[in-house]
Amino acid sequence: xxxxxxxxxxxxxxxxxxxxxxxxxxxxxxxxxxxxxxxxxxxxxxxxxxxxxxxxxxxxxxxxxxxxxxxxxxxxxxxxxxxxxxxxxxxxxxxxxxxxxxxxxxxxxxxxxxxxxxxxxxxxxxxxxxxxxxxxxxxxxxxxxxxxx
Numbered sequence: 001x002x003x004x005x006x007x008x009x010x011x012x013x014x015x016x017x018x019x020x021x022x023x024x025x026x027x028x029x030x031x032x033x034x035x036x037x038x039x040x041x042x043x044x045x046x047x048x049x050x051x052x053x054x055x056x057x058x059x060x061x062x063x064x065x066x067x068x069x070x071x072x073x074x075x076x077x078x079x080x081x082x083x084x085x086x087x088x089x090x091x092x093x094x095x096x097x098x099x100x101x102x103x104x105x106x107x108x109x110x111x112x113x114x115x116x117x118x119x120x121x122x123x124x125x126x127x128x129x130x131x132x133x134x135x136x137x138x139x140x141x142x143x144x145x146x147x148x149x
Contacts, residue, residue: 004123006116015109022105026098033091040084043077050074 006012053070057063 002123002127004120006119008112008115012109012112012116015105015112019102019105019109022098022102026095026102029091029095029098033088033095036084036088036091040081040088043081043084047074047077047081050077 050070050073054067054074057067057070
């Protein structure tokens with residue numbers, strides 16, 4: 001039996017490699033987003049800690065120097081939180097871009113796989129037709145040969 005050879009197999013292989021690369025890029029972008037979100041969570045916890053320190057100091061005897069230090073640290077952390085939110089938005093944008101590229105490459109790969117499947121079906125159909133033709137010729141030859149005797 002004849003062997004099926006897909007003429008555009010090299011293109012399909014390239015599409016598979018591109019998909020793997022885009023999956024890796026997407027995973028890296030997603031990990032960066034998770035890291036930025038964790039950093040924001042740590043900042044939020046630090047803000048809560050400073051707010052609690054300020055509350056504790058206002059309940060007892062007030063140490064002005066410590067209270068001022070906590071307020072300055074709290075303001076700094078709030079500013080850091082704003083910056084971190086921007087970093088998260090940027091990381092989310094990068095994830096969305098990577099997801100879009102990954103989807104595009106996946107569609108291209110799937111298209112090539114569909115084309116390969118269609119080519120294989122056509123190959124099978126041609127083989128079946130060829131076999132039918134051979135059988136018909138054999139039957140015709142056998143029939144004509146037996147009539148001639």
